[in-house]
Amino acid sequence: MIAKLSPTQMAWRAAQDIDDGAYVNLGIGFPELVARFQPPGRQAIFHTENGILGFGGAPHPGEEDWDLINAGKKAVTIKPGTAFFHHADSFAMVRGGHLDVAILGAYEVAETGDLANWSTGPKGVPAVGGAMDLVHGARRVAVMTDHVTKDGKPKLVARCTLPLTGVACVTRVYSSHAVIDIEGGHFVLREKLPGLSLDDLQSLTGAELRTPGPVGDLIVPEL
Amino acid sequence: MDKTIGSLALAVATIGDGMTVMIGGFGGSGAPVELIHALIDRFLATGHPHDLTVVNNNAGNGHVGLAALIEAGMVRKLICSFPRSADPVVFTERYLAGRIDLELVPQGTLAERIRAGGAGIPAFYTPTGHGTDLAKGKPVEVFDGRPYVRERWLKADVALVKAHLGDRLGNLTYRMAARNFGPLMCMAAARTIVQVSRIVEPGQIDPEAVVTPGIFVQGLVEVPVPAQEEDLNRAGARYPRVAE
Numbered sequence: 385m386i387a388k389l390s391p392t393q394m395a396w397r398a399a400q401d402i403d404d405g406a407y408v409n410l411g412i413g414f415p416e417l418v419a420r421f422q423p424p425g426r427q428a429i430f431h432t433e434n435g436i437l438g439f440g441g442a443p444h445p446g447e448e449d450w451d452l453i454n455a456g457k458k459a460v461t462i463k464p465g466t467a468f469f470h471h472a473d474s475f476a477m478v479r480g481g482h483l484d485v486a487i488l489g490a491y492e493v494a495e496t497g498d499l500a501n502w503s504t505g506p507k508g509v510p511a512v513g514g515a516m517d518l519v520h521g522a523r524r525v526a527v528m529t530d531h532v533t534k535d536g537k538p539k540l541v542a543r544c545t546l547p548l549t550g551v552a553c554v555t556r557v558y559s560s561h562a563v564i565d566i567e568g569g570h571f572v573l574r575e576k577l578p579g580l581s582l583d584d585l586q587s588l589t590g591a592e593l594r595t596p597g598p599v600g601d602l603i604v605p606e607l
Numbered sequence: 608m609d610k611t612i613g614s615l616a617l618a619v620a621t622i623g624d625g626m627t628v629m630i631g632g633f634g635g636s637g638a639p640v641e642l643i644h645a646l647i648d649r650f651l652a653t654g655h656p657h658d659l660t661v662v663n664n665n666a667g668n669g670h671v672g673l674a675a676l677i678e679a680g681m682v683r684k685l686i687c688s689f690p691r692s693a694d695p696v697v698f699t700e701r702y703l704a705g706r707i708d709l710e711l712v713p714q715g716t717l718a719e720r721i722r723a724g725g726a727g728i729p730a731f732y733t734p735t736g737h738g739t740d741l742a743k744g745k746p747v748e749v750f751d752g753r754p755y756v757r758e759r760w761l762k763a764d765v766a767l768v769k770a771h772l773g774d775r776l777g778n779l780t781y782r783m784a785a786r787n788f789g790p791l792m793c794m795a796a797a798r799t800i801v802q803v804s805r806i807v808e809p810g811q812i813d814p815e816a817v818v819t820p821g822i823f824v825q826g827l828v829e830v831p832v833p834a835q836e837e838d839l840n841r842a843g844a845r846y847p848r849v850a851e
Contacts, residue, residue, distance in 0.1 A: 433714060434633040435784050450635055450835040451785040457634040457692070468783055470790040470818075471633075471664075472722040475715030479734060503740075509699050510711050512741065513689040517715030520734040551738035 387579065388560035393604040394528050396421040398487055398558045401526075402428050407437070409478070409518055411488040411501075412456040415528050418487055429465075431483060433514040435474050436460070437467045455514065478514070479521040486522035488515065490529040490557075492544040495591040497554045497566045499527065500546035512549075519550030531559040531588050538590035540564065540571060561585060563602060570594050575602040609775045611806055611827050615645035618800050618828040622646060622656050622765050625683075629662040629721065629792040630673060631768040634692065635836030637785035639769040639802050640672045642828070644846050646767075647679050651847065658683040662721070662763060664714065664788060666690030666698035669840035675847075677701060684708035686761070688717050694840065713741060716758055718791060724762035725794025725823070732757055766796030769833060770819065773803035774810070777824030778817045786818065793823040800826040804833060 389397070395417035402408055402418070404426040410416050419441075422428055429438045432454040439454065440461040448459035477483060492500040499519055502512045519525050529539055540557060557564045562585060563575040573593045576585050578601040586593050612618045619642060622628065632638030650656065659682050666687055667674025674697040676682055685707060690698050701707040712720065713735045723731055732755035736742040746757040768789045771782040779801060781789055793799045806829045839846075 432784075434636070434787050448837075449783070450837040451637070451783040453634065453636050453784060462783070468781075468786055470786050471714075471718035471788050472791055475718050478715055498738075509690050509695070509702055510709075511689045511691045512711055512713050514714040516713040516739060516741065517735045520737075548739045 387577065388531065389577070389602070389604055390607070391528070392417055392607045394558050394560060396607055397563065397602065397604050398526060398528055399423065401556075402426065402485055405429070406484040407431055407477075407482065409433070409483055409486045409522065411486070411515070411518070412513075413489050415487040415489060416456065418528070431474075431477060432460075433471075433474055433478070435469050435471060437469070438463065438465045440466075475514070475517055478517045481521050481523065483522040485524045485526065486518045487526045487528055488518060490527045490539060491546050492539055492541050493527050493529065493554050493557055494541050494544045495566065495571045496543070496569050497552040498544050499549045499554050500544040501549050503547040505546065515549050519553035524555050525553050526556040526558060527554050528558045529560075531561040538588060541590035561588065561602075564593070572596060573599050575600040577602050610777045610821070610824060611775055611829070612800070615641055615802075615828055615830070616649065618642060618802075618826055619646045619649055619767075621798070624656045625658045626656060626764040627660040627662065627762070629763040629766040629788075629796055631766070631787070631789040631792050633664050633784070633787040634668065635672070637769050637781070637787050637789055638672050638836050639767045640834045640836055640839070641830045642767040642769075642800060642802050643672050643676050647675055647681070647846060650679055650681050657681050660684040660686065662686045662761060662792075664688050664717065665692055666695060668692035668836060669694045670697065670845040671839045672836045672846070674698065675845070677707065682707060684710065686710040686712060686717070688712055688714035711741060717761075718788065720758055720761035721788065721791040721795045723760040725791060729760050730757050761795065763792070763796040764798065766792040766799040768792055768799060768801045770801050770803045772805055772807055772812055773801055773824070773827045774807050774812050774821070775827070776809050777801070777821030777827060778809075778812050779803065779819040779824065780812060780816055781818055790819045793819045798825045799823060800828065802828050802830045802833065804831060805829065
Protein backbone atom coordinates (compact mmCIF):
# COMPACT_ATOMS: atom_id res chain seq x y z
CA MET A 385 0.00 0.00 0.00
CA ILE A 386 1.58 3.23 -1.15
CA ALA A 387 1.01 6.29 0.99
CA LYS A 388 -1.17 8.92 -0.63
CA LEU A 389 -2.41 12.41 0.06
CA SER A 390 -5.71 12.91 1.87
CA PRO A 391 -8.33 15.19 0.29
CA THR A 392 -7.27 17.87 2.77
CA GLN A 393 -3.66 17.56 1.64
CA MET A 394 -4.65 17.68 -2.04
CA ALA A 395 -6.60 20.85 -1.22
CA TRP A 396 -3.53 22.34 0.47
CA ARG A 397 -1.42 21.64 -2.61
CA ALA A 398 -4.04 23.13 -4.96
CA ALA A 399 -4.25 26.25 -2.79
CA GLN A 400 -0.51 26.94 -3.25
CA ASP A 401 -1.14 27.71 -6.95
CA ILE A 402 -3.86 30.33 -6.34
CA ASP A 403 -2.58 33.87 -6.63
CA ASP A 404 -3.46 36.83 -4.45
CA GLY A 405 -6.61 38.47 -5.79
CA ALA A 406 -7.65 35.49 -7.92
CA TYR A 407 -11.35 34.85 -8.52
CA VAL A 408 -11.98 31.19 -7.78
CA ASN A 409 -14.87 28.74 -7.98
CA LEU A 410 -14.56 25.60 -5.89
CA GLY A 411 -16.71 22.60 -6.78
CA ILE A 412 -19.06 21.00 -4.28
CA GLY A 413 -17.39 18.52 -1.94
CA PHE A 414 -13.64 18.08 -1.47
CA PRO A 415 -12.62 21.07 -3.63
CA GLU A 416 -14.37 23.32 -1.07
CA LEU A 417 -11.48 22.45 1.31
CA VAL A 418 -9.11 24.55 -0.82
CA ALA A 419 -10.51 27.74 0.75
CA ARG A 420 -9.02 26.74 4.12
CA PHE A 421 -5.43 26.79 2.91
CA GLN A 422 -4.77 30.16 1.34
CA PRO A 423 -1.05 30.89 1.79
CA PRO A 424 -0.24 33.82 4.12
CA GLY A 425 -0.46 37.18 2.40
CA ARG A 426 -2.77 35.97 -0.35
CA GLN A 427 -6.49 36.53 -0.53
CA ALA A 428 -8.57 34.83 -3.20
CA ILE A 429 -12.17 35.85 -3.81
CA PHE A 430 -14.53 32.89 -3.99
CA HIS A 431 -17.47 32.70 -6.40
CA THR A 432 -20.53 30.54 -5.94
CA GLU A 433 -22.93 29.80 -8.79
CA ASN A 434 -26.00 30.92 -6.87
CA GLY A 435 -24.90 34.52 -6.87
CA ILE A 436 -22.25 35.46 -4.30
CA LEU A 437 -18.69 36.74 -4.72
CA GLY A 438 -16.43 37.01 -1.71
CA PHE A 439 -18.38 34.97 0.83
CA GLY A 440 -16.95 33.87 4.15
CA GLY A 441 -16.89 30.58 6.03
CA ALA A 442 -19.68 28.66 7.70
CA PRO A 443 -21.70 30.41 10.44
CA HIS A 444 -21.94 29.02 13.96
CA PRO A 445 -24.62 26.32 14.27
CA GLY A 446 -27.94 27.99 15.00
CA GLU A 447 -26.89 31.23 13.26
CA GLU A 448 -27.59 30.05 9.70
CA ASP A 449 -29.48 32.38 7.38
CA TRP A 450 -30.97 30.19 4.65
CA ASP A 451 -31.00 33.09 2.19
CA LEU A 452 -27.20 32.91 2.42
CA ILE A 453 -26.00 29.56 1.09
CA ASN A 454 -23.41 28.26 -1.35
CA ALA A 455 -23.86 26.03 -4.40
CA GLY A 456 -23.76 22.98 -2.12
CA LYS A 457 -26.76 24.47 -0.23
CA LYS A 458 -24.59 24.93 2.86
CA ALA A 459 -24.91 28.10 4.94
CA VAL A 460 -22.12 30.65 4.47
CA THR A 461 -21.49 34.18 5.75
CA ILE A 462 -20.88 37.60 4.26
CA LYS A 463 -17.78 39.68 4.94
CA PRO A 464 -16.57 43.12 3.87
CA GLY A 465 -16.61 43.20 0.08
CA THR A 466 -19.27 40.54 -0.51
CA ALA A 467 -21.43 41.07 -3.62
CA PHE A 468 -24.76 39.49 -4.61
CA PHE A 469 -26.02 39.08 -8.19
CA HIS A 470 -28.54 37.06 -10.17
CA HIS A 471 -27.93 33.77 -11.93
CA ALA A 472 -27.37 35.15 -15.44
CA ASP A 473 -24.65 37.48 -14.14
CA SER A 474 -23.19 34.61 -12.15
CA PHE A 475 -22.77 32.46 -15.24
CA ALA A 476 -21.57 35.42 -17.28
CA MET A 477 -18.69 35.46 -14.80
CA VAL A 478 -18.17 31.75 -15.47
CA ARG A 479 -18.47 31.51 -19.26
CA GLY A 480 -17.21 35.02 -19.93
CA GLY A 481 -13.67 34.21 -18.88
CA HIS A 482 -13.76 36.29 -15.70
CA LEU A 483 -12.83 33.53 -13.25
CA ASP A 484 -9.14 32.79 -12.83
CA VAL A 485 -9.48 29.27 -11.50
CA ALA A 486 -12.12 26.56 -11.18
CA ILE A 487 -11.29 23.46 -9.15
CA LEU A 488 -13.59 20.49 -9.65
CA GLY A 489 -13.89 16.86 -8.67
CA ALA A 490 -13.71 14.06 -11.24
CA TYR A 491 -14.82 10.53 -12.00
CA GLU A 492 -12.38 10.39 -14.93
CA VAL A 493 -9.92 12.80 -16.57
CA ALA A 494 -8.48 11.99 -19.99
CA GLU A 495 -5.06 12.94 -21.37
CA THR A 496 -7.01 15.00 -23.91
CA GLY A 497 -8.30 17.21 -21.09
CA ASP A 498 -11.79 15.71 -21.30
CA LEU A 499 -13.56 15.56 -17.94
CA ALA A 500 -16.32 13.23 -16.72
CA ASN A 501 -17.74 14.26 -13.36
CA TRP A 502 -21.54 14.50 -13.60
CA SER A 503 -22.98 11.10 -14.46
CA THR A 504 -22.04 7.51 -13.68
CA GLY A 505 -24.29 6.19 -16.41
CA PRO A 506 -27.93 5.80 -17.39
CA LYS A 507 -29.18 4.47 -14.03
CA GLY A 508 -30.63 6.79 -11.42
CA VAL A 509 -31.49 10.46 -11.70
CA PRO A 510 -29.11 12.59 -13.81
CA ALA A 511 -28.01 15.93 -12.33
CA VAL A 512 -25.52 18.36 -13.83
CA GLY A 513 -25.81 21.68 -11.97
CA GLY A 514 -23.14 24.16 -13.02
CA ALA A 515 -20.36 21.68 -13.86
CA MET A 516 -20.69 21.93 -17.66
CA ASP A 517 -20.55 25.72 -17.49
CA LEU A 518 -17.61 25.84 -15.08
CA VAL A 519 -15.34 23.81 -17.35
CA HIS A 520 -15.63 26.55 -19.97
CA GLY A 521 -14.46 30.05 -19.24
CA ALA A 522 -12.23 29.84 -16.19
CA ARG A 523 -8.65 30.55 -17.23
CA ARG A 524 -7.44 27.45 -15.39
CA VAL A 525 -9.68 24.41 -14.91
CA ALA A 526 -8.09 22.11 -12.38
CA VAL A 527 -9.24 18.79 -11.03
CA MET A 528 -8.70 17.45 -7.53
CA THR A 529 -9.08 13.68 -7.32
CA ASP A 530 -7.81 10.41 -5.95
CA HIS A 531 -5.40 8.95 -8.47
CA VAL A 532 -7.34 5.67 -8.63
CA THR A 533 -10.88 4.53 -7.86
CA LYS A 534 -11.84 2.64 -4.70
CA ASP A 535 -11.26 -0.54 -6.75
CA GLY A 536 -7.77 0.60 -7.73
CA LYS A 537 -8.60 1.47 -11.34
CA PRO A 538 -6.99 4.57 -12.89
CA LYS A 539 -9.05 7.76 -12.88
CA LEU A 540 -6.53 9.40 -15.20
CA VAL A 541 -7.22 7.66 -18.48
CA ALA A 542 -6.55 7.80 -22.22
CA ARG A 543 -10.23 8.38 -23.05
CA CYS A 544 -13.18 8.83 -20.68
CA THR A 545 -15.72 6.02 -20.62
CA LEU A 546 -18.35 7.92 -18.60
CA PRO A 547 -20.55 10.72 -20.00
CA LEU A 548 -18.46 13.86 -20.53
CA THR A 549 -18.81 17.13 -18.66
CA GLY A 550 -16.59 18.93 -21.15
CA VAL A 551 -14.15 18.33 -23.99
CA ALA A 552 -10.47 19.33 -23.71
CA CYS A 553 -11.12 21.57 -20.71
CA VAL A 554 -8.86 20.41 -17.84
CA THR A 555 -5.41 21.97 -17.59
CA ARG A 556 -4.04 20.53 -14.31
CA VAL A 557 -4.75 17.57 -12.03
CA TYR A 558 -4.00 17.55 -8.31
CA SER A 559 -4.20 13.85 -7.49
CA SER A 560 -3.53 11.88 -4.33
CA HIS A 561 -0.18 10.88 -5.85
CA ALA A 562 0.97 13.59 -8.23
CA VAL A 563 0.56 16.99 -9.88
CA ILE A 564 0.03 16.55 -13.60
CA ASP A 565 -0.51 19.12 -16.33
CA ILE A 566 -2.44 18.41 -19.50
CA GLU A 567 -0.60 19.83 -22.51
CA GLY A 568 -1.10 19.06 -26.17
CA GLY A 569 -3.24 16.00 -25.45
CA HIS A 570 -0.79 14.42 -22.99
CA PHE A 571 -0.30 14.01 -19.25
CA VAL A 572 2.86 15.87 -18.24
CA LEU A 573 4.15 14.91 -14.79
CA ARG A 574 5.26 17.87 -12.67
CA GLU A 575 5.41 16.46 -9.13
CA LYS A 576 5.05 13.04 -7.56
CA LEU A 577 5.12 11.63 -4.03
CA PRO A 578 8.81 11.27 -3.12
CA GLY A 579 8.54 7.58 -2.17
CA LEU A 580 6.88 6.64 -5.43
CA SER A 581 8.85 5.54 -8.50
CA LEU A 582 7.87 6.76 -11.94
CA ASP A 583 7.13 3.15 -12.94
CA ASP A 584 4.81 2.65 -9.99
CA LEU A 585 2.99 5.90 -10.74
CA GLN A 586 2.70 4.94 -14.41
CA SER A 587 1.15 1.60 -13.41
CA LEU A 588 -1.61 3.52 -11.58
CA THR A 589 -2.24 5.79 -14.56
CA GLY A 590 -4.32 4.90 -17.61
CA ALA A 591 -2.26 6.83 -20.17
CA GLU A 592 1.38 7.73 -20.73
CA LEU A 593 2.96 10.13 -18.25
CA ARG A 594 5.44 12.34 -20.06
CA THR A 595 8.41 13.94 -18.32
CA PRO A 596 9.83 16.59 -20.63
CA GLY A 597 11.15 18.56 -17.65
CA PRO A 598 12.20 18.02 -14.04
CA VAL A 599 9.76 16.16 -11.75
CA GLY A 600 9.54 17.71 -8.31
CA ASP A 601 8.74 16.02 -5.01
CA LEU A 602 5.11 16.42 -3.96
CA ILE A 603 5.61 17.34 -0.33
CA VAL A 604 2.61 18.40 1.71
CA PRO A 605 2.42 19.05 5.48
CA GLU A 606 0.59 16.68 7.81
CA LEU A 607 -2.90 18.22 8.09
CA MET B 608 -51.85 51.73 -10.51
CA ASP B 609 -51.65 49.16 -7.73
CA LYS B 610 -50.38 45.64 -8.43
CA THR B 611 -51.05 44.28 -4.97
CA ILE B 612 -53.26 41.22 -4.62
CA GLY B 613 -55.23 40.72 -1.43
CA SER B 614 -54.53 37.04 -0.80
CA LEU B 615 -52.32 34.13 -1.79
CA ALA B 616 -55.40 32.29 -3.08
CA LEU B 617 -56.25 35.16 -5.46
CA ALA B 618 -52.59 35.39 -6.51
CA VAL B 619 -52.62 31.85 -7.92
CA ALA B 620 -56.26 31.77 -9.07
CA THR B 621 -55.60 32.14 -12.80
CA ILE B 622 -52.95 29.43 -13.21
CA GLY B 623 -54.44 26.87 -15.59
CA ASP B 624 -53.98 23.22 -16.51
CA GLY B 625 -50.96 22.50 -18.69
CA MET B 626 -49.30 25.86 -18.11
CA THR B 627 -45.55 26.37 -17.87
CA VAL B 628 -44.72 27.81 -14.46
CA MET B 629 -41.31 29.18 -13.52
CA ILE B 630 -40.66 28.92 -9.79
CA GLY B 631 -37.83 30.98 -8.31
CA GLY B 632 -35.24 29.73 -5.88
CA PHE B 633 -32.02 27.79 -5.62
CA GLY B 634 -32.73 24.94 -3.25
CA GLY B 635 -34.68 26.63 -0.46
CA SER B 636 -33.18 30.10 -0.84
CA GLY B 637 -35.65 32.26 -2.71
CA ALA B 638 -38.27 29.51 -2.91
CA PRO B 639 -41.78 31.09 -2.84
CA VAL B 640 -43.06 28.47 -0.41
CA GLU B 641 -46.35 30.23 0.43
CA LEU B 642 -47.31 30.78 -3.23
CA ILE B 643 -46.58 27.12 -4.00
CA HIS B 644 -48.66 25.97 -1.04
CA ALA B 645 -51.52 28.22 -2.14
CA LEU B 646 -51.41 26.54 -5.53
CA ILE B 647 -51.57 23.12 -3.87
CA ASP B 648 -54.57 24.31 -1.80
CA ARG B 649 -56.35 25.28 -5.00
CA PHE B 650 -55.63 21.92 -6.61
CA LEU B 651 -56.93 20.05 -3.57
CA ALA B 652 -60.11 22.16 -3.57
CA THR B 653 -60.82 22.27 -7.32
CA GLY B 654 -58.68 19.64 -9.08
CA HIS B 655 -56.83 22.39 -10.96
CA PRO B 656 -54.23 23.17 -12.12
CA HIS B 657 -52.64 19.91 -13.19
CA ASP B 658 -50.17 18.76 -15.88
CA LEU B 659 -47.93 21.73 -15.16
CA THR B 660 -44.46 22.12 -16.65
CA VAL B 661 -42.30 23.57 -13.90
CA VAL B 662 -39.00 25.39 -14.43
CA ASN B 663 -36.78 25.49 -11.34
CA ASN B 664 -33.11 24.88 -10.63
CA ASN B 665 -33.91 21.82 -8.54
CA ALA B 666 -36.64 19.25 -8.01
CA GLY B 667 -37.69 19.90 -4.45
CA ASN B 668 -36.46 18.77 -1.07
CA GLY B 669 -38.44 16.86 1.54
CA HIS B 670 -42.23 17.20 1.42
CA VAL B 671 -42.82 20.96 1.28
CA GLY B 672 -42.70 23.62 -1.45
CA LEU B 673 -41.86 22.28 -4.92
CA ALA B 674 -41.55 18.72 -3.59
CA ALA B 675 -45.10 18.96 -2.25
CA LEU B 676 -46.35 20.31 -5.59
CA ILE B 677 -44.85 17.26 -7.30
CA GLU B 678 -46.13 14.93 -4.58
CA ALA B 679 -49.65 16.30 -5.07
CA GLY B 680 -49.47 15.06 -8.67
CA MET B 681 -49.70 18.48 -10.30
CA VAL B 682 -46.46 18.40 -12.31
CA ARG B 683 -46.09 16.59 -15.64
CA LYS B 684 -42.63 17.83 -16.56
CA LEU B 685 -39.72 19.46 -14.81
CA ILE B 686 -37.04 21.58 -16.49
CA CYS B 687 -34.08 21.89 -14.11
CA SER B 688 -30.32 21.55 -13.68
CA PHE B 689 -29.96 19.57 -10.48
CA PRO B 690 -32.82 17.26 -9.42
CA ARG B 691 -31.02 16.09 -6.30
CA SER B 692 -31.23 17.39 -2.74
CA ALA B 693 -30.82 16.23 0.84
CA ASP B 694 -34.18 14.44 0.54
CA PRO B 695 -35.15 14.07 -3.14
CA VAL B 696 -37.46 11.08 -2.59
CA VAL B 697 -40.60 12.66 -4.07
CA PHE B 698 -39.08 13.48 -7.46
CA THR B 699 -36.81 10.43 -7.58
CA GLU B 700 -39.64 7.91 -7.10
CA ARG B 701 -41.84 9.55 -9.73
CA TYR B 702 -38.98 9.91 -12.20
CA LEU B 703 -37.82 6.31 -11.89
CA ALA B 704 -41.44 5.14 -12.24
CA GLY B 705 -41.78 7.16 -15.46
CA ARG B 706 -44.50 9.37 -13.99
CA ILE B 707 -42.75 12.71 -14.53
CA ASP B 708 -40.67 13.99 -17.45
CA LEU B 709 -37.29 15.62 -16.93
CA GLU B 710 -35.45 18.07 -19.18
CA LEU B 711 -31.98 18.40 -17.69
CA VAL B 712 -30.25 21.70 -18.54
CA PRO B 713 -26.81 22.92 -17.43
CA GLN B 714 -27.34 25.59 -14.80
CA GLY B 715 -25.82 28.50 -16.71
CA THR B 716 -27.69 27.51 -19.85
CA LEU B 717 -30.93 27.36 -17.84
CA ALA B 718 -30.33 30.87 -16.52
CA GLU B 719 -29.43 32.24 -19.94
CA ARG B 720 -32.40 30.54 -21.65
CA ILE B 721 -34.70 32.23 -19.14
CA ARG B 722 -32.94 35.57 -19.55
CA ALA B 723 -33.19 35.23 -23.35
CA GLY B 724 -36.89 34.44 -23.05
CA GLY B 725 -37.43 37.66 -21.16
CA ALA B 726 -35.18 39.68 -23.45
CA GLY B 727 -36.71 38.65 -26.79
CA ILE B 728 -33.72 36.60 -27.95
CA PRO B 729 -35.03 33.33 -29.44
CA ALA B 730 -31.69 31.50 -29.47
CA PHE B 731 -28.05 31.96 -28.52
CA TYR B 732 -24.76 30.07 -28.70
CA THR B 733 -22.87 28.80 -25.66
CA PRO B 734 -19.72 26.71 -25.18
CA THR B 735 -21.47 24.85 -22.37
CA GLY B 736 -22.29 21.23 -23.07
CA HIS B 737 -20.49 20.98 -26.39
CA GLY B 738 -19.49 17.36 -27.01
CA THR B 739 -21.68 16.05 -24.18
CA ASP B 740 -24.92 14.08 -24.04
CA LEU B 741 -26.85 17.23 -23.09
CA ALA B 742 -26.04 18.88 -26.42
CA LYS B 743 -26.93 15.88 -28.60
CA GLY B 744 -28.97 16.91 -31.63
CA LYS B 745 -28.46 20.63 -31.07
CA PRO B 746 -26.95 22.77 -33.85
CA VAL B 747 -23.25 23.58 -33.42
CA GLU B 748 -21.44 26.49 -35.01
CA VAL B 749 -17.79 27.49 -34.88
CA PHE B 750 -16.99 31.07 -33.93
CA ASP B 751 -13.36 32.25 -33.89
CA GLY B 752 -12.21 28.66 -34.06
CA ARG B 753 -14.25 27.34 -31.16
CA PRO B 754 -17.45 25.26 -31.29
CA TYR B 755 -20.62 26.52 -29.62
CA VAL B 756 -24.03 24.91 -29.08
CA ARG B 757 -27.25 26.67 -30.05
CA GLU B 758 -29.79 26.88 -27.25
CA ARG B 759 -33.37 28.18 -27.36
CA TRP B 760 -35.05 30.73 -25.16
CA LEU B 761 -37.36 29.62 -22.37
CA LYS B 762 -40.59 31.41 -21.56
CA ALA B 763 -43.45 30.73 -19.19
CA ASP B 764 -47.13 31.44 -18.74
CA VAL B 765 -46.57 32.30 -15.09
CA ALA B 766 -43.62 32.95 -12.77
CA LEU B 767 -43.89 32.55 -9.01
CA VAL B 768 -41.06 34.45 -7.33
CA LYS B 769 -40.04 35.44 -3.83
CA ALA B 770 -38.54 38.89 -3.27
CA HIS B 771 -37.92 41.04 -0.20
CA LEU B 772 -39.46 44.49 -0.64
CA GLY B 773 -41.93 45.39 -3.36
CA ASP B 774 -43.66 48.71 -3.99
CA ARG B 775 -47.19 48.94 -5.39
CA LEU B 776 -45.76 49.43 -8.89
CA GLY B 777 -43.90 46.11 -8.68
CA ASN B 778 -40.37 47.40 -8.18
CA LEU B 779 -38.48 44.75 -6.21
CA THR B 780 -35.46 44.17 -4.00
CA TYR B 781 -34.24 40.75 -2.99
CA ARG B 782 -32.53 39.42 0.10
CA MET B 783 -28.94 38.13 -0.26
CA ALA B 784 -28.54 34.96 -2.35
CA ALA B 785 -32.31 34.47 -2.47
CA ARG B 786 -32.11 36.65 -5.60
CA ASN B 787 -30.72 33.82 -7.83
CA PHE B 788 -33.23 33.09 -10.65
CA GLY B 789 -35.85 35.63 -9.48
CA PRO B 790 -34.96 38.64 -11.67
CA LEU B 791 -34.67 36.39 -14.75
CA MET B 792 -37.96 34.59 -14.23
CA CYS B 793 -39.79 37.87 -13.61
CA MET B 794 -38.77 38.89 -17.15
CA ALA B 795 -39.61 35.59 -18.87
CA ALA B 796 -43.23 34.99 -17.85
CA ALA B 797 -46.42 36.40 -19.34
CA ARG B 798 -47.67 36.88 -15.79
CA THR B 799 -45.28 37.25 -12.85
CA ILE B 800 -46.61 36.89 -9.32
CA VAL B 801 -44.24 37.86 -6.52
CA GLN B 802 -44.50 37.27 -2.80
CA VAL B 803 -42.67 39.92 -0.81
CA SER B 804 -42.03 40.30 2.90
CA ARG B 805 -43.34 43.86 2.80
CA ILE B 806 -45.31 45.95 0.34
CA VAL B 807 -44.26 49.61 0.45
CA GLU B 808 -45.38 52.82 -1.21
CA PRO B 809 -43.69 53.98 -4.42
CA GLY B 810 -40.64 56.01 -3.43
CA GLN B 811 -39.83 53.94 -0.39
CA ILE B 812 -37.38 51.82 -2.38
CA ASP B 813 -34.37 53.85 -3.46
CA PRO B 814 -34.44 53.83 -7.30
CA GLU B 815 -30.72 52.97 -7.22
CA ALA B 816 -31.55 49.84 -5.23
CA VAL B 817 -34.32 48.44 -7.44
CA VAL B 818 -33.22 45.05 -8.79
CA THR B 819 -36.35 44.09 -10.74
CA PRO B 820 -38.16 47.09 -12.28
CA GLY B 821 -41.93 46.94 -11.95
CA ILE B 822 -42.54 46.49 -15.69
CA PHE B 823 -41.64 42.81 -15.20
CA VAL B 824 -44.16 42.24 -12.39
CA GLN B 825 -47.91 41.80 -12.72
CA GLY B 826 -48.96 40.92 -9.17
CA LEU B 827 -47.63 41.28 -5.61
CA VAL B 828 -48.78 39.58 -2.47
CA GLU B 829 -47.44 40.26 1.01
CA VAL B 830 -46.13 37.36 3.11
CA PRO B 831 -44.62 39.10 6.13
CA VAL B 832 -42.63 36.21 7.63
CA PRO B 833 -41.98 33.73 4.80
CA ALA B 834 -41.11 30.16 5.71
CA GLN B 835 -37.66 28.85 4.83
CA GLU B 836 -37.78 25.44 3.17
CA GLU B 837 -34.69 24.39 5.13
CA ASP B 838 -36.37 25.20 8.47
CA LEU B 839 -39.55 23.34 7.45
CA ASN B 840 -37.53 20.29 6.46
CA ARG B 841 -35.50 20.30 9.64
CA ALA B 842 -38.80 20.30 11.52
CA GLY B 843 -40.01 17.32 9.46
CA ALA B 844 -42.87 19.34 7.94
CA ARG B 845 -45.13 18.03 5.16
CA TYR B 846 -47.58 19.98 3.02
CA PRO B 847 -50.46 19.55 3.16
CA ARG B 848 -50.33 18.27 6.69
CA VAL B 849 -50.99 14.55 6.94
CA ALA B 850 -54.09 13.76 9.00
CA GLU B 851 -53.12 12.55 12.47
